[in-house]
Amino acid sequence: MALLTPYSKIPELNTATVLLVENEEQFQSRLADAIVQQEKDINVNVRLARKLPLPVENSETRPRIDLVVFIVNLLSERSLQAAESSLSHLGPDYFLGKLCFLVTDARCGAVPQERLLSVRRLAASHHCPVIYAEHQTEDGITMTAMRVLTILKVSAGLSPVATTALYLSTFTRCTFPSDFDED
């Protein structure tokens, strides 16, 4: 089983690569377009995948991946399961600020509350941030793309002001928040 590791390849100059993992493949391509169109200063590569592990055939051509984003669609149970099972194919270095969860449909009333809780619990136990995204409007997608880009720049080492782990820890809740019990 090939683990995906962040430091096994040499980084390219002025380039950042983000891997979007989504089981349904619905939101990722639109988000990818938004990300690519927004960033003008650096070269952003976006890789789209359904789940980890990634196919071995592509491993030669694949650049160094600086950030992994798991897109979890709360409307589907399978989406969370896929993200959960993919976690085990990531190298330990990713958990030091090169991984985040992106949750869609969190505002939808039909979503079971427990599912959102389990995503937050999963993220908290891996010390990763959770981003909530609106995927039905253009503005929402642009906004999400901006946030992903901000994190990506830091985790790719392109931002001079912040180091990854420190930066991400500002919006990570590492302990189970107390409202888990109250809900």
Add this chain to the structure above:
Amino acid sequence: MDEQARAILQRVIRKIPNKKLQTALRAWDHLSSEQLESLDYAQPKWLFLENLISRCEENRLSLKDVTKLEMAYYIDNPSKGTWHAYQLFQAEGDAVSVNFTQFREQLKAHLKDVVRHVSVRTKKLEDGAVWIRIAWGDNFSKPNHLKPTYVVHYLQTSYVFVLNLMSKHKPFLYQALLLSTRHVSIKEAQLSSRSLTAMRDLLMRQYQQVFPTNQERTLKERNAPPSHPSIEKEHAECAERRHQMACEAFGDGVLPKLETAVYKLETKYRGNSNNTLNDKDELFRGVVMFSSSNLLESFRHCVSAGMAEGPVTPLLSSITQKGRNSFVITDKVPGAASQTPAHKA
């Protein structure tokens, strides 16, 4: 117009939505264009009906003509009920030479032989479909025009589509159809749908199919370049394969619009978790029903999006391959129960 004709006309007019009244009456072609223009289609139905009846009386229309109106409406709007498909088997030598006139005369004669009071009306459309409207009576009562049976048959094909057939009339219709189409046996085709065209397209294979032979070509055609050079799909090949699999099972392009597929399980329960169910010798009966506004499209999407595991199980792909949407699964097929997907499309 007698009382019965009026009652039927009232029923028919009530069934037709206001928006479609004008087109239906025009398709009927029994009122002159002046008469059609003098009617006010925005009126409430009861008032409109009175006006319509007076026009009909001017033209001395009878019950026969009113049934034609109903038939014209059904021909234009065939999705007004659940159609069932029947298949004819073992054509006799002269089956290919049956023409419309011959078919019509024989069908009428055979039906009248067995049911004394029966009213049969037929119409052949330009696309070759023969529409038959049968109002059944019995030896003592007049034909009941309120619940007619509709039959659609394409001459020289082995399929018949039937709407509103009561089981007590089934043998009569079977016999008449067999004798007039020169076939030996007839069987239910286990296909039903609200959409007549969908059933026809499915059974007569009038939709775009994908065969494994042109795999290379379609794969290359569909390999569209990505929208941006720096976006790359890791699982592109997988996605291609899944899409190909979905298309081979369910066809490419627009699919016939089926709404449901029903699987009756008559198998033993196999599972690890529940011992009370496991040990029993008797069958674990159940019905799995898939429903969607366009079922085949949903299946294809499920498979090509990777929501259902590929390759497509023969249980699902046989909807298109065998042209059925009602199946009974028994234990003779090994592993049939475990293959049945539990999700709903």
